[in-house]
Amino acid sequence: MASTKTRPAKQAKPLSRIQEVNRKAILDAALEVFATSGFRGATIDEIATRCGMSKPNLLYYFKSKRDIYQQVLEQTLEEWLGPFAAIDPNADPVEELRRYITAKLVMSEKRPEASKLFANEILHGAPVIHGFLETHLRQLVHEKAGVIRQWVSDGKLAPIDPYHLIFTIWATTQHYADFDVQIRAVIGSQAGKPGFYEQAAQAVLSIILNGIRPR
Amino acid sequence: MASTKTRPAKQAKPLSRIQEVNRKAILDAALEVFATSGFRGATIDEIATRCGMSKPNLLYYFKSKRDIYQQVLEQTLEEWLGPFAAIDPNADPVEELRRYITAKLVMSEKRPEASKLFANEILHGAPVIHGFLETHLRQLVHEKAGVIRQWVSDGKLAPIDPYHLIFTIWATTQHYADFDVQIRAVIGSQAGKPGFYEQAAQAVLSIILNGIRPR
DNA sequence: GTCTATAAGAGGATAGAC
DNA sequence: GTCTATCCTCTTATAGAC
Numbered sequence: 001m002a003s004t005k006t007r008p009a010k011q012a013k014p015l016s017r018i019q020e021v022n023r024k025a026i027l028d029a030a031l032e033v034f035a036t037s038g039f040r041g042a043t044i045d046e047i048a049t050r051c052g053m054s055k056p057n058l059l060y061y062f063k064s065k066r067d068i069y070q071q072v073l074e075q076t077l078e079e080w081l082g083p084f085a086a087i088d089p090n091a092d093p094v095e096e097l098r099r100y101i102t103a104k105l106v107m108s109e110k111r112p113e114a115s116k117l118f119a120n121e122i123l124h125g126a127p128v129i130h131g132f133l134e135t136h137l138r139q140l141v142h143e144k145a146g147v148i149r150q151w152v153s154d155g156k157l158a159p160i161d162p163y164h165l166i167f168t169i170w171a172t173t174q175h176y177a178d179f180d181v182q183i184r185a186v187i188g189s190q191a192g193k194p195g196f197y198e199q200a201a202q203a204v205l206s207i208i209l210n211g212i213r214p215r
Numbered sequence: 216m217a218s219t220k221t222r223p224a225k226q227a228k229p230l231s232r233i234q235e236v237n238r239k240a241i242l243d244a245a246l247e248v249f250a251t252s253g254f255r256g257a258t259i260d261e262i263a264t265r266c267g268m269s270k271p272n273l274l275y276y277f278k279s280k281r282d283i284y285q286q287v288l289e290q291t292l293e294e295w296l297g298p299f300a301a302i303d304p305n306a307d308p309v310e311e312l313r314r315y316i317t318a319k320l321v322m323s324e325k326r327p328e329a330s331k332l333f334a335n336e337i338l339h340g341a342p343v344i345h346g347f348l349e350t351h352l353r354q355l356v357h358e359k360a361g362v363i364r365q366w367v368s369d370g371k372l373a374p375i376d377p378y379h380l381i382f383t384i385w386a387t388t389q390h391y392a393d394f395d396v397q398i399r400a401v402i403g404s405q406a407g408k409p410g411f412y413e414q415a416a417q418a419v420l421s422i423i424l425n426g427i428r429p430r
Numbered sequence: 431g432t433c434t435a436t437a438a439g440a441g442g443a444t445a446g447a448c
Numbered sequence: 449g450t451c452t453a454t455c456c457t458c459t460t461a462t463a464g465a466c
Contacts (some may be wrong), residue, residue: 018431034421036340041255043459057432059461090357122397123331124252133400135223139402163402164418171385171390179386182337185348186356203379210373211422258441272450307435366464 021060025051029070035113038120039069070128073121076114077132080107087144093151095211097169101208102201104173109197115177141166158212165212172204236338238276240266245287253335254284264302285343289337291329292347295322302359308366309424312384314320317416320389324412330392356381363397380427 014024024042033042044065048055062068084105088096106113118129126133145162152159176183176197184191230238244266248257259280277283298318303311323330333373341348360377367374390397391412399406 007437038253038255038335038339040253041339045459046442047329055460056462060431063461065460106409110461114339118392119334120253122404123334123338124256126396126400130396130400132399137397138401138403158421160421161414161418165416165422167394167398167415168387168419168422171386171394171433173385175382175390178334179337179382180347181341181345182352183382185341186344188353198414199376200379200382204377204383206373206375207380207383207423209426211424212427237449259443259453260441269451271444275449278443280442366442 003207010161019061026053026058026061026068027075028144030068031076031117035116035120036073038124039066039157042069044068053129059088066128073117073128073162077129078119080114081137081140083107083146085140087147089147089150093148093156094213097212098205098209101173101205102171105197105201105204108173108177112177112180112198115174119174119178157215158214160212172208176200234276239270241268241273241276241283242287242290245283246291246328249284249287250331250335251300253339254281257284257333259283267411281343288343289352291332291345295329296352298322298353299359303359304362304365308371309428312427313420313424316384316388316420318389318417319384320416323388323392327392327395329417330389334389334393349387362373370429372430374429380391387423 009072018214026047031040031045033050037043037046042065044055044058047068048058058068062071083100087100091099121127121129141163146160148157148160148165151157152162180191190196227313241262242260245257248262252258252261257271259270259326263273277286298315299355302315305325306314321360334340336344356378359381363372363375363377363380366372387413405411
């Protein structure tokens with residue numbers, strides 16, 4: 001396994017093996033707890049218990065509860081926006097949007113906590129990521145809106161406001177993660193079954209894609 | 216102003232004039248605070264300050280913070296589901312859905328707190344209204360799904376799963392209330408301007424209605 | 431690095447005067 | 449009905465031993 005020594009020459013503090021492992025364990029546990037309880041509802045104790053550590057030990061790795069929260073958010077943001085950033089102006093519009101919507105639904109199924117984490121943050125006024133939303137996300141959405149607008153100009157999509165199309169896609173796909181409790185309550189055991197998300201994908205794709213196909 | 220005496224003969228405790236006024240003031244303030252902060256994040260103190268009362272005085276009218284929360288939720292539920300319950304099987308399907316979607320968007324614009332209150336509750340596992348969701352809401356959705364299924368059978372709508380159509384409508388319309396902070400951050404000052412919700416309505420209606428029109 | 435013990439503070443709820 | 453004062457619990461964060 002070669003040398004496990006970390007080179008101390010780098011800029012920030014180099015993390016030892018155990019530090020990396022523990023930090024990751026904490027962030028994983030924190031994602032789940034913050035997602036289901038929100039920032040205020042979450043307790044350091046619950047995060048600690050979930051990753052088998054003591055409360056003070058968590059605060060050895062992170063200087064405060066808010067610090068943990070912030071880093072979980074930042075870590076998840078990148079992953080969450082990946083498929084959006086990957087929208088390709090040169091691909092076929094309908095196929096590209098099908099790919100994007102499908103990817104978002106898969107994420108809602110596989111990692112609902114990530115979606116819930118953001119929903120909580122934004123619902124409460126986005127105190128931590130407000131700056132990010134106004135700069136990076138705004139710029140990214142502006143860029144992709146331009147792509148969609150071009151598709152419409154080229155007659156490849158029905159005339160539609162790009163921003164509202166993006167919001168519609170976000171809303172529908174994330175709904176399946178954020179409101180899963182309601183969906184489960186309303187349709188019962190079907191929601192847990194294997195084919196459920198495929199069925200959801202088919203319906204959502206049918207509605208949105210037919211709604212924007214050029215006529 | 217005639218007599219203001221309350222008749223003590225009724226079943227539950229009759230509320231005096233001042234009691235009614237204060238209860239309503241508390242519930243109005245509580246809606247705003249719970250909507251923006253969630254149950255855990257909200258404090259009795261903030262609710263009290265917002266309606267110009269003292270903390271103990273609130274607890275004279277309601278026996279606990281949870282009691283206030285529960286009553287705000289129940290009070291708002293009825294209003295929130297009104298337009299859904301009003302979907303008319305005998306009306307023209309596309310027009311009826313247009314009416315419903317428009318009504319939901321108007322509610323998101325005029326009373327975003329109501330939407331946020333539910334979003335918070337459901338996001339955190341619906342501890343208080345879970346029973347309601349599994350019984351009344353489930354029954355209501357089942358009924359309306361039947362209406363939509365019939366419309367599809369009659370060839371008045373394109374073939375679509377009724378449940379996913381309902382979820383799509385809920386998701387898109389409530390998104391404008393629940394995620395308003397993100398929308399504002401992304402598109403800037405336009406979001407506050409007068410015509411914005413009309414523009415949103417046009418886009419959402421265009422996507423969903425074109426997506427389900429019979430072909 | 432990890433623990434026990436504890437300080438410090440926030441917030442829900444009650445007692446009791448007025 | 450409304451207030452001030454207070455109790456008590458929960459939770460964040462730190463001190464300091466190991």
